[in-house]
Amino acid sequence: MSNRQDTTRDRVEAAITGPLSDLGLDVEAVELSPAGKRRLLRVAVDTDGGLTLDDVADATRAISAVLDDEASTVMGEQPYTLEVTSRGVDRPLTLPRHWRRNVGRLVKVVLADGTTVTGRLTGSDDAGAELEVSGSARTVAFDEVTKALVQIEFNRTEEDA
Missing domain, CATH: 2.30.30.100 (SH3 type barrels.)
Structure with missing residues (x-):
């Protein structure tokens, strides 16, 4: 991943952590990768008691709102696809x-x-x-x-x- 993508990923994570925390969700990972002429922004979230589909929907709306409000400063002008997902069982226990x-x-x-x-x-x-x-x-x-x-x-x- 280029330094530019690293910087964008870090900006996205900083921008969405607060709004997701307000929903009782933790940001577990933010990944940004090229996908043709677009970029794929994958955000993994988790919460105590297990993640529900409603949690994912709420997180998607919150992230979209942040990125739409701050599009030029957070994601830039290049189009992207947002994917909100759970942490996944294959991720190591680190915290x-x-x-x-x-x-x-x-x-x-x-x-x-x-x-x-x-x-x-x-x-x-x-x-x-x-x-x-x-x-x-x-x-x-x-x-x-x-x-x-x-x-x-x-x-x-x-x-x-």
Whole structure:
């Protein structure tokens, strides 16, 4: 990505963070990429309790309003397509809120010492997370984590939850 696109992406993120926060939404990612004669602006948002279609619609309206009001200073004159999406299960857990929002899910964690731990996330705070690993509780400090991903479970039943 060019420096110009980086700058535009940063301006967009700065402009939309406040209005989305007013809706109770967090900006998780802003991506800007060329798409023919247009640009694709993809904004990932998230919230406690899970994102709904109404949240996405509200976010889309809020972002559109900001970008329409400030079109020349934020996005410039080149046309763009706006896509508002959820954070997605494949994004790594990098912030305490990501961990908090995934309590109850299976996570795979790679620690700084190279150890890999897979367990059910039972709780978290600003310093670390509690996992249930093979029936035992294990605390993982965030400063020891090099990578953490939610694991997709296709055969989990309601009783397991």
